[in-house]
Amino acid sequence: MAIGVKVMKRPEREVSYVRATLKGMALTFKHMFEPKVTMQYPEEKSTTEWSISQRWRGTHRMLTDEQGRSKCVACGLCPQICPSNCIKLVPGEDEHGNRYPLIYEIDEFRCIFCGYCQEVCPEEAIHVGVHFENAEYSRARFVYDLERLQSQTHAVSTLWDPTDARGE
């Protein structure tokens, strides 16, 4: 044994290997009959003990107005702030002088899901979503275009609010 190792002084009954073994076996046997904690994932996605956080930052969603047009005004703040440079925005302008995105694409493979785009958006148009089932058959399908972003229906993330740190 190495020099100077601190050894706890314990009563005899706590250091006996025989008793420790029996105690351990009683414990594991008892656990066999306890309720199982496994969540049967594809069938149940949340239980009373656990559900996905409302602050979860998953794949994006673009909100739309009453006419079904995107709320985005193509201000260019989200591609500006995006740390991974995954948002491609080409602004356009209609005859009334309203700006709208001609092209709005998010490369979900590049995205680091920091949620800055949602924080910076003045129109509350782009959001990160509470969503995690993103499997696709090709890499190309992970570049979400405007139409795809608008058609997502999952809940949007409630980002962390520094003034209400505990979410109360």
Place this chain on the structure above:
Amino acid sequence: MTPEMKGFILLSVLKMLFVFTVIMIGVALLTLMERKVSAWMQNRRGPNRVGWAGLLQPAADGLKNILKEETYPAVANRWLFLLAPALSFIPALLLSAVIPFAAPLPVDLDFTLGPLGRFAYHGAMPMVVADVPIGFLFVLAISSMGVYGIALAGWSSNSKYALLGGLRACAQMISYEVAMGLSLIPVLLMSGNVSFAAIIGDQQAGLWYVLPLFLSFFVFLISGFAETNRLPFDLPEAESELIAGYHTEYSAMKFSFFFIAEYANVVTVCAMVTTLFFGGWDIPGRWDEQGGVLQTLATGGFFFLKLMFWIFFVMWIRWTLPRFRYDQLMALGWKVLMPIALAYIMVICTAIYGIEHVAGITDPKLRSLALFGVNVVVALLVFGLLDSGVFIKGSNRRQQTSKALVKRATVTG
């Protein structure tokens, strides 16, 4: 060839088919059972996707392993690398041939099968593939052969992890074989015979050997764990140190063979424990000795129940105890189990001599009961010593030495 010979061969082939099928399917299901038991002990559900309650999981695993790519390390000794899984697989399966799994079945067979001629078999057929007269010596001999497979797997992989795993397995199995062999000598002293049939017969006449030979059972069980490389003695695999030990470099079906061999060994050890110490297929009472189809089925079922209990026990231990350190493993084998087994042989020799020649008790039941009395005393003594830390020390018993070391360090330093 006489009709009796042909009948014997036919029945033997049928028994072989039966045992082989049951062992192969049973081993596959044991992998599922292991996962289920581990899951339950950790408050999980375990595999339940493939088939009802996951019953087809072993089939899915097997299919996967057959379809997977077989890899060969570039520097491996290819022939030995191929041979090693077979060498560990064959002895493991061979052992299932000598374990009697039910009461002898009365057979009255006499028929003619076309050009093959007449088949005949009359009398009680022992429900064991090969009723070898050398009994458990055969098991001890063949189970030691398994170490060749493991050692060759470790060496031929040409990888340091595999080599260390193989070396550890060899050292461990050879060490514990000593204690295992010694722990079986009291059984030999009791029954006067090594054949399984005689041992079961003696247990039917007296008591199950676990009572009159408790310490033998205890030592045998622990050595059995070490022999099968199961936790808490799975040093050869020790994933935290050796990745996967001797089968690090193996993939696909060759890896599966090691796995099957391990579980087949577990079955064998559990069957040995059942046969040698828990009366084999014996059902308490005299009913099962009458001989008949019903008795054979019932005893077979009872043997299966006992076997399953011990297999469960092995898994229970595995998911309870952590792994030994290597020097602790060796110390336990050589310094604790072997002396206990040796001393126990002396005690049993003396006790049997005293009971049979001094006290003059010859009735097997009374003899067993008297030995049981001796064993209660011996077991209390040994477990008292184990508990008080004379053989194995807990960390706070070493406090004296470590304090002295600190003192010395401060004085000299």
